[in-house]
Amino acid sequence: MARELVDDELWEIVRPLLPPPPPHKSPAGRKRLDERRVFTGIIFVLQTGLPWELLPREMRCGSGMTCWRRARDWQKAGVWDKLHRALLAKLRHADRIDFSRVIADSSSVRAVHGGKKTGPNPTDRRKAGSKHHLVVDGNGTPLNVILTAANRHDSTQLMPLLDGVPPIGGRRGRPLQRPLRVQADRGYDCERYRRILQQRRICPQIGKRGAGHGSHLGVTRWVVERTIAWLHQFRRLRVRYERREDMHEGFLRLGCAIICWKTLSKAWRDPFPFPFC
Known part of the structure; x- marks a missing residue:
């Protein structure tokens, strides 16, 4: 069985940071795709470098255009910045x-x-x-x-x-x-x-x-x-590959957040964490 790109612990940090979905224009319209699936598709494109339109349908992440739009909206809402700050605070709480x-x-x-x-x-x-x-x-x-x-x-x-x-918070007292x-x-x-x-x-x-x-x-x-x-x-x-600088900046910030998450997850599982590759 393939490993999940977004595990439950990471999703519990990401989910509260996402903006509320817009209201449906029609009650009979198509149901909005699950946010976790879309976030998984964005992580997959970040890691593999595939074009958005080549996102595998087997992942059930929707179309590449859906993931692109959601990545654009979340970047505009500052989701990646908030995620990075939240993970930095958790790393400080873990003394990392x-x-x-x-x-x-x-x-x-x-x-x-x-x-x-x-x-x-x-x-x-x-x-x-x-x-x-x-x-x-x-x-x-x-x-x-x-x-x-x-x-x-x-x-x-x-x-x-x-x-x-x-x-950087995460502990009592002044932030770093x-x-x-x-x-x-x-x-x-x-x-x-x-x-x-x-x-x-x-x-x-x-x-x-x-x-x-x-x-x-x-x-x-x-x-x-x-x-x-x-x-x-x-x-x-x-x-x-992105002509829009905000999309590439979003990938940069998300990459930093994923590195923080990998460091944090190793700190939780191993008292002497080693570098990952």
Whole structure:
């Protein structure tokens, strides 16, 4: 028997976050497709990278257009952002958030159909592409993700990444908002941002351009590269197929939420969780 893509525990977290369905125009109209089935279809497209119209009928998730419309509406309603914040709070409750440091990095992907937030990729012969900017905690848990054109410099997104990290609750007292340190490679080297971080009482540990090797940041900064690899295991994120930037941003946020869920489920089942693949 095939494994369920959406288990009962995850669905109990997702279901209260969904907006109420619109009223039927006619009592004799077609019954609205079950939300859990549609959510399963969206997860299937995210993981496999299949076009919406090739969604297998055997999954009983409705047509690909139904799943696309529901994904669009849920992205507009902020469902994926709410799901990500809820899972971050549960991870903190399970003592799986390391806010002693956060690490930023980015990765470029090809945008085969163009669209907004695309640009010439300097690492891919100036073909149209987009860039995924990511910030994670000390354990590699994704905290925030931003989509930009591939020709945007990494340093321009450092402060938006940090400012976009939601307050993480899950325990009594103040939610987590300010990390102790920020780590990044030389692409984020900027004295202006160093001063801003110091004014916020955050220690910047950012590599300097032109300096020799030996900063030793790679010993601890590898977790963000591992999380980027986890994100790109979702085949819909390896290449940007969506012309609409909001749909690709929705997939990015949903991918971060699924990574948080897998980390949380392993923390529940194993006191010494190991990295998943």
